[in-house]
Amino acid sequence: MRFPRSYDATISREDFLRLLPQAVGGEAWTVAGDRFVGDRWSLCLTRIAPLEIGSVRLDRHRVEFEFEGLSPAEEDAFMQRFTLHYQRGGG
16 A cells, blocks of 8 residues: 655644654654654654644644665655554544
8 A cells, every 4th residue: 555655734843742752763863944754754743834723723743754775665664653642533
């Protein structure tokens, strides 16, 4: 199964950072502005217009992934683990 390599996430930057270590399986990563870089992956977190429902306003970000040196199966395994950590309400 091929997972999308970018998506819009209704999440604050703080919550995204809190969940990131588990989502990448404990792998070490560095931050350079809005780019998060691991050994063979990187992602860019870009703030987009918030979701507004009545008086409720929720932060949103565009999440875009890049992979280097991973097979399609390894990319899918990474994305499956990653997306499981960010699902809310049972997916």
